[in-house]
Amino acid sequence: MYSIEEINISNMIVHILDTNLSVPVISMDEMESNYEIKEFFANHIVKTLNDDSIKNCEFNTDYNMVYTYVKEFASAEDKFIDMSINIANQLFSIMSSNLDIPSADLAIINFSCRSNRYLALLKLNYTNSFIHYTEVENESNINSIIRHRTTLPNMGQKINEAVIIDLSNLDLKVLEKKYEIDGNKEYYLSMHLLRCKTTLSSKEQYNIVKKATDSISKKYFDEDVEKKMEIKQELYNNIEETGEINLDKFADDVFKNNIEVKKEFIENLEKKGLEEPVVTLSEKTITRSFEKQRIKTDNGIELKIPMELYNDPNNIEFVTNPDGKISILIKNVNKIIQ
Known part of the structure; x- marks a missing residue:
């Protein structure tokens, strides 16, 4: 900066x-x-x-x-x-x-x-x-x-x-x-x-990666809350370490042995003009995109969760009930401020 x-x-x-x-x-x-x-x-x-x-x-x-x-x-x-x-x-x-x-x-x-x-x-x-x-x-x-x-x-x-x-x-x-x-x-x-x-700006590159990630998540993992959380967390982990996204590494870490899904993800990026193997993000993009994660439920509840707490089971937990519905459990809260 x-x-x-x-x-x-x-x-x-x-x-x-x-x-x-x-x-x-x-x-x-x-x-x-x-x-x-x-x-x-x-x-x-x-x-x-x-x-x-x-x-x-x-x-x-x-x-x-x-x-x-x-x-x-x-x-x-x-x-x-x-x-x-x-x-x-x-x-x-x-x-x-x-x-x-x-x-x-x-x-x-x-x-x-x-x-x-x-x-x-x-x-x-x-x-x-x-x-x-x-x-x-x-x-x-x-x-x-x-x-x-x-x-x-x-x-x-x-x-x-x-x-x-x-x-x-x-x-x-x-x-x-x-x-x-x-x-x-x-x-x-x-x-x-x-x-x-x-070339594409930092903001444009990140938006392409995010849209491609969201598209794959919705298409293949829409009912799998834990997998969707894992994908978001993996994206955050990649960026937190270096300020960059190594797209092949990210796809390998997230989709593992699912070759077809990984191939579709990379093709989606290329169709939008993102062909570089590594995306370098500005500090502003990282802060704005990962400071908090937003969750919106189908019954109108919205939550903003600090990224460092997002995948910590000691602070928040997503529980899939026997009837298929999902409960969101917020833990270790001393008091409600507002």
């Missing part, structure tokens, strides 16, 4: 990309150094780097103008302003032809972190908010509340479109959303602006 203290900002520039205007409002000079603004940008850079939806990408270098601009800047820092203007114009051209893409301010930041130089492209999409507005009528002030469209996300909010480029090797990390391009929903940042090859 990255922290704000690790981010050292050298250069900042902002261009206004409002598609209600016919042209972008281009800044011809850098922003003045200001602690609060640096903190604002550093905060969003850290949120982006720690986001489990971020994808590792690689430039397609053939006839790629953004790659050319960034490569030139990586070897000549005095090209920062020119590089930023060129990228802003490229992005505005895409946005103005595809009005589903939201207007924004584009902040471009040159920074260092952990002894490496990076370039951040932060697309600060406009949000709607309400502000006060004063009119003077007949020499009297009239205060009103009006809707203001061009508010930027604050430090506590998360931006959902950003690019971080490692200037030592030009590898990219991309956080993006799909918008309608020529009638189809597409990732326009990676496909049209950056023209880069993408």
Whole structure:
């Protein structure tokens, strides 16, 4: 996980990309150094780097103008302003032809972190908010509340479109959303602006594994509560040890000698585009996915169980009764808090 203290900002520039205007409002000079603004940008850079939806990408270098601009800047820092203007114009051209893409301010930041130089492209999409507005009528002030469209996300909010480029090797990390391009929903940042090859994010990889696991559990073990618990626990154990899921090992541990089920599980992963033998998960994905396990019964009861207690018979037990119904026994509770 990255922290704000690790981010050292050298250069900042902002261009206004409002598609209600016919042209972008281009800044011809850098922003003045200001602690609060640096903190604002550093905060969003850290949120982006720690986001489990971020994808590792690689430039397609053939006839790629953004790659050319960034490569030139990586070897000549005095090209920062020119590089930023060129990228802003490229992005505005895409946005103005595809009005589903939201207007924004584009902040471009040159920074260092952990002894490496990076370039951040932060697309600060406009949000709607309400502000006060004063009119003077007949020499009297009239205060009103009006809707203001061009508010930027604050430090506590998360931006959902950003690019971080490692200037030592030009590898990219991309956080993006799909918008309608020529009638189809597409990732326009990676496909049209950056023209880069993408991989699945940590969050996407985990979701594919979880959905494939849930599908197999429902199909083959829907009535076997203990087996379903074992599968969840085994997934947790694999991740807890290394922060990774070795898919072959996990399938062997869970499905053991059931070759057909294991084969179906692996095929389900491959159909969804997950072909890597090992899935590495971000700390955020692990925490969010395994902090608690949720159980929902057919009669409407819902339980959230801390993962460390989930498979501990001293704390919770699932009992299959002679009539086939299941009892959930919660043990060693000192008191009920709520």
